Amino acid sequence: MVIEWLKIEVPPEIREKYIQKDAEIWTAFLATCPGFLGKEVWLNPNDPTAVTLVIRWETREHWKSISSERLQQVEEQFDQAMGYSYPIIDSAEYQVRKFPQV
Template structure:
């Protein structure tokens, strides 16, 4: 096990009404291959918002914050450009760390 916590990237996109399927399929084609080639990528889930059907949440798991940030920014920008026609705007970009009590030092619990 790594001595760094797993990093969770949470992106929330506002997608035009009825466009969720096209957005998710495009995301799989555009981002899927690039993410799977990136060291430290652990997986991705797509969540649809039950309260607001225009929101699509992407939950991306990375082995560490460093692994996530090692993704080349130029490549990310090029992939993002391919996705822009499929969403209205990025509503939220958040980062979380997976709770791993064995990684906490004394006094941090």
């Protein structure tokens, strides 16, 4: 499993709208993509502007197989729904390592 980790800075007063629209647009789109396993939204109680998205993929190949054109279309749809573009301020990729049961 591969984790896509994204941190977005969102004004606290629109954070709930951002999370709702993200679920309606981005998560709905990702759910149609092969290899998508799920998504979580993490909120930092010490930083009300931080929204962290943790997206689980079966393999890196599944994740990276999504066309840039399609990603751009979904991004434009999301930005239009929000009325503004909220850039990703940090991102990372993680591989989940499983250990055998002893």
